[in-house]
Amino acid sequence: MPNPTPHPPAAKMTIEVYTVTRDGAVTSPRTTVVVPHTYEPPPDQRGPQLPPCACPLHHPAPTAPAPLPSSTGIMRAYASWLLDQTAVPRVATTQRFGRDFHAYVTALVPATEHLARALAPDDIPAALALVSxxxxxxxxxxxxxxxxxxxxxxxxxxxxxxxxxxxxxxxxTGVLMCLICDRPIEPGDCHVAYDTPSRRIHRRCAPALTPATRSPVPRCTRAVRNSPHPAPPRST
Incomplete structure (x- = not known):
């Protein structure tokens, strides 16, 4: 191996570049790269954090959530019944409600997030659903x-x-459910508001409520499925 080129006294680092044959024999130097002491490397534009891993092992393809344990109408009615109670239930009853509601929320959270994340990032109903x-x-x-x-x-x-x-x-999902019969309000069905504008019932189911209150049945509205968000949901 030939003798290396003497390093300049002001060099911070000297790199000798040689030519190596197929058999591993080193020939004469090809060039010499001298790094002066005044050299400073440019700042790393990537920052201290490495980019996130995108391999299938750490980021598997999203799967559809498990089916809901019951229809949203039944779960909503079950929870609303407890919220409407003024008397304090028994401890055993409270525990049973707690187990059921825990199972409902466990299934509803991933199902709602799956629907919301499939929409545009600036979709307001989807953002509200993610917050809830x-x-x-x-x-x-x-x-x-x-x-x-x-x-x-x-x-x-x-x-x-x-x-x-x-x-x-x-x-x-663009579904309107009747809170009385727990059936979907299909396009063309006549429906009226129940207690808030977002909670609807069939017009044919409304007489079941009016005899006790003797209040007039409001004018109905025809269901239309033109919008992906037919009614604003109630906030938590």
Whole structure:
């Protein structure tokens, strides 16, 4: 191997470039690269964080969520019944409601997020659904309380998430459900508001409510499925 070129005294680093034959024999130097002491490398534009991994092992293809344990109408009615109660239920009843609502929210959160993330990032109903799902996920982490009053408050919060997620799920799927018969309001069906503009019932189901209140049945509206968000959901 030939003797290397003497390093200049002001060099920070000297790189000798040689030619190597197929047999591994080193020939004479081809060039010499001298790095002066005044050289400073350019800043790394990538920053301290490496780009996220995009391999299929760490980012598998998204799968469809599991089917809901029941229809959104049944789950909404079940949760609304507890929210409408003024009397304090028994401890065993509260625990049963808590288990059921926990299962409902566990299924509704991924289903709602799957529908919301399939829409545009600037879609307002989808963004509201994601916020409601995040709130419901935090409520799922709440532990049962030994004090009956505090545990009832926890179960009521789960019931509020059940109602809100059902409303968001129906809004994102473009489905209007009758709160009386728990059947879809098909295009062309006449429907009226129940207690809020986003909660609807069939016009033919409205007489079941009017004899007790003796209030006139409001004028009906024809269901139209032109919009992907037929009614604004209730917030949590």
């Amino acid at each position: 799902a995040d709130t419901a996920r935090r409520r799922l982490a709440e532990r049962p309380d030994a004090v009956a009053a505090r545990d009832l408050a926890r179960v009521r919060r789960l019931a509020q998430s059940v109602v809100a997620l059902c409303d968001h799920h129906d809004a994102l």
